[in-house]
Amino acid sequence: MIDAKAIKEHFDGDEELIGELTEIFDGSYPKSLAALAVAIQEKDFPEIELHAHTLKGMISNFFAVELKNAAANLEKIGRDKVDTEMKADLIYLEENLPKVSVEVRKVLV
Amino acid sequence: MDEKPNLLIVDDDKMTGQLLAKRLTKLNFFCDFTSNGNECFNYIKEKKYDCILLDIVMPDISGMEVLKKIREEQNNFELPVIMVTAKDEVSDIVEALRLGANDYLTKPVNMEIAVARIVTQSKIKKLVGESLKNRQMSTINTMVTTLNHEINNPLAIAVGNLSFSKDKIVPERIEKALAALKRITVIVKKIDRVTKGDMEEVEYSSEVNMFNIHDEEKESTD
Numbered sequence: 001m002i003d004a005k006a007i008k009e010h011f012d013g014d015e016e017l018i019g020e021l022t023e024i025f026d027g028s029y030p031k032s033l034a035a036l037a038v039a040i041q042e043k044d045f046p047e048i049e050l051h052a053h054t055l056k057g058m059i060s061n062f063f064a065v066e067l068k069n070a071a072a073n074l075e076k077i078g079r080d081k082v083d084t085e086m087k088a089d090l091i092y093l094e095e096n097l098p099k100v101s102v103e104v105r106k107v108l109v
Numbered sequence: 110m111d112e113k114p115n116l117l118i119v120d121d122d123k124m125t126g127q128l129l130a131k132r133l134t135k136l137n138f139f140c141d142f143t144s145n146g147n148e149c150f151n152y153i154k155e156k157k158y159d160c161i162l163l164d165i166v167m168p169d170i171s172g173m174e175v176l177k178k179i180r181e182e183q184n185n186f187e188l189p190v191i192m193v194t195a196k197d198e199v200s201d202i203v204e205a206l207r208l209g210a211n212d213y214l215t216k217p218v219n220m221e222i223a224v225a226r227i228v229t230q231s232k233i234k235k236l237v238g239e240s241l242k243n244r245q246m247s248t249i250n251t252m253v254t255t256l257n258h259e260i261n262n263p264l265a266i267a268v269g270n271l272s273f274s275k276d277k278i279v280p281e282r283i284e285k286a287l288a289a290l291k292r293i294t295v296i297v298k299k300i301d302r303v304t305k306g307d308m309e310e311v312e313y314s315s316e317v318n319m320f321n322i323h324d325e326e327k328e329s330t331d
Contacts, residue, residue: 010217017135021128028124053166054122057195060217061128 002100003063004107010063015108021061022101029058029097036074037094040086048086049078055093062100067093114231115157118142119149119175120164120193125216129162129193132220138227146170150178158188159231162214162223165194165201173208180209186237189230193218249303256300263289263296 011018032054039047052074059067070089077086116138120126123144130140141156143149146167153161161179165172176190192205192213202213212226266289270282 010219011132012220017128017131020131021124024124024127028122050166050168053195057122057216058124060195061125063217 001064001067001096002103002107003065004104006063007061007104008107010061018104019108022104025058025061026101029055032058033093033097037090039078040074040090043083045078045081047078049075052078055097059097059100062104064100067096067100113137113139114159114227115139116141116160116162116227117149117152117156117158118162118193119146119167119172120144120162121146121167122164126164129218129223133223133227136220136224146172146175149175153179153188159234160189160191160211160227162191162193162227163210165192165205173205176205176208176210185209185211186234189234191226191230252303253300256296256303260293260296263292267293 007018008015011021032051036048036051036055038044039051052071056068056071056075059071070092073089074086077084116133118126118130118133118140120129120142121144126142126144130142133140141152141158143152147170149161149163152158163172163175167175172192172194176192179188179190189211190209192202192210193216194201194205194213195216205213211230214223214226267286270286270289273279274282274286
């Protein structure tokens with residue numbers, strides 16, 4: 001799910017920083033994810049765009065392409081205000097975001 | 110750069126903002142961070158920054174609105190702003206540049222590119238500031254030289270009339286000498302204001318400002 005090589009390259013192999021990043025991520029994404037879920041439930045498109053955009057930014061640090069795409073899809077739906085299927089991408093994010101830090105820690109020495 | 114650049118990072122995503130601040134601090138930048146777009150104006154009032162790294166998409170107030178407000182007070186040489194965004198739409202970047210952003214970075218931020226762009230903008234800011242200061246000094250020097258020349262005439266009048274009055278007091282000549290000395294006093298006050306930089310800049314034409322050094326007191330003539 002994550003691109004370990006790209007992460008290490010991007011952060012110049014600074015594993016301490018990567019570890020800190022992961023901790024901050026674990027503490028940050030749940031709030032945005034919960035807000036996104038509420039926004040989708042209420043079909044609040046500006047809020048969908050905002051929270052999906054925030055998640056996309058956080059995810060981009062881990063070079064997790066499919067997760068980023070899921071967030072980007074929702075961001076686009078929010079921006080275009082198109083009432084279309086959003087649950088699949090939301091579920092994908094809910095199931096896989098918790099796995100990011102687990103995978104990152106596996107690749108750190 | 111000799112001095113460590115002062116940066117302000119504005120991003121509602123605390124993770125991204127704090128991470129960027131950490132990485133830049135490790136590279137010897139001074140970094141402040143706020144996740145609130147409205148709060149950044151207080152930071153800018155309190156401290157002189159060399160560059161601001163500004164997210165585009167934020168709740169409450171967008172990066173574009175923050176940028177517009179900053180540009181109402183400071184131009185892009187006075188306070189460089191680099192937009193930092195996960196947005197990859199060309200139109201958003203173009204809009205930001207049109208509103209006065211100096212440059213942009215996309216997330217995830219490549220530190221080499223970020224440092225290069227921050228340092229470039231900070232150097233330009235410094236160079237423009239120095240150039241303006243040099244122009245001001247040059248203008249002030251020219252003004253002081255001109256005013257010094259202006260003193261010669263009334264000085265000659267004062268000396269001439271007082272010399273004439275050495276042997277015999279001629280009230281009219283004393284009056285002329287006094288008027289000339291008063292004129293010198295006014296000019297000396299102007300020189301004092303110019304050298305202290307105590308001048309109001311007023312618009313002369315749509316492209317040119319001038320320094321207003323006229324006193325409120327009526328300037329006497331001989």
